[in-house]
Amino acid sequence: MNGEKGQALPLAIMALAFGMLVITPFLSHAGTNMISSGTYAGAITGNSACDAGVEHAIWNLTRGALAEQFSGPGDQVTYQLDEPINGLTTSVTVTSNATVGVGAGEIADSVIDTLEYDTADGFEPDIINISGSTYAIAYRGPGSDGFIKTVTIAANGDIGNSAIDSLEYDTSDGFEPDIINISGSTFAIAYRGPGSDGFIKTVTIAANGDIGNSAIDSLEYDTSDGFEPSITHVSGSVYAIAYRGPGSDGFIKTVTIAADGDIGDSVVDTLEFDTSNGQEPRIVNVSGSTFAIVYRGPGDDGFITTVDIAANGDIGNSVTDTLEFDTSNGLEPDIINISNSSYAVVYRGPGSDGFIKTVTIAANGDIGNSTIDTLEFDTTGGWEPRVINTSPGVYGVVYRGPGSDGFLKTISIQDNGDIDTSAIDTLEFDAADGFEPVVIYISGDIFAIAYRGPGSDGFVKTVDISRTWGSATWEIVATAGERSVRAYVETASVNASIISWRIE
Structure with a gap:
């Protein structure tokens, strides 16, 4: 069988010499053997210098480091084989031609399904999976009251025709809610309530979407101001809330919430992490007791601060480290871990354009002295961006863009923080309005976006973002003397198929 495969490529070349069109099944068989052998020149007796050049390129694309030299379609690399073959020097030119099928980060051209879950108002929504x-979806609804509604979203993106259940958890005010699971059917909502004070309430939501008739417990954690709260789990029954408090300063407080929804009668600890300005904070765990807060700080600039929060809720007396990641503007930021100490921040920057920057944050809270990389992902407008990891190395950003429409863009970010120079794909998911969008993963390639749409109503839409990389296609031209061979090859990992091959 090995001898048969070894002869397949010369036979294919002979067929081409007689003007026959040779396509994938025959030459793929030959090319696969050559690749698996790893001896691209010596394995085919009597093969020409050009043929060896093509095989050399295939082997190096799938088994060597050649593919790493390409960053996108149209890139070209030219090199020569180290040793002459049949007395001829072989020159090889490889062009990254395209991607076959759908690649990771590519977005389907239209939304899958839509539900207008509130036909009156749907401000500042936050969405979470129940079961x-x-x-x-927690949001500010009619009368600026606080509402929760449950909906069904199937794995294929189909959304139920109506909400399952609804609860008006605050009949006075429910601004900027942030919802988090506590345990099982217990959920907590941090929000700005009556008098613009900071509140947290717990509710029960069953797996089938049924919501308890009233809140379980409530705590007014700041009796002065509690704007734009962001809540995260610390350890056990301890939770931390970052928010804009009195004087628009940045605050973080810890509270206890039991699995059954009981909230401690008072806060555990408090830290004023920015004494000048701490608007629109978002908090994430970095490692252990280290947490990072990204926010709009003094001068509307973009800041990241790290703090230490012990498992019992005690907060360090001062911040660990701070980086001003944008010295012009850093509005409505969101932060996500990329890999290890690499983090990405999306935000509305100078000119109200959409920006993404990467930074390093060590496990002990030390922040790199400068950003790693930057991409201006929308040069017209990038309001209220939120970011989600859609597949390895690919991130989706939902935001309100030009014309206040709703946009989704996918961006490639390497583990070291390097950002590709342009977005992978873009979808305008609402051509009328797309305020305050948030995105959540559903299943497979399906994601859901909740947002305030036309008429300030509450909407949720599903979209398809490919999570698998397609195979690459390459044009390989090998020239030796007066002869050239041009091949089109499809590769995926260490496998390859020859789409076409001709002598010129």
């Missing part, structure tokens, strides 16, 4: 196909 299976059941999801809850």
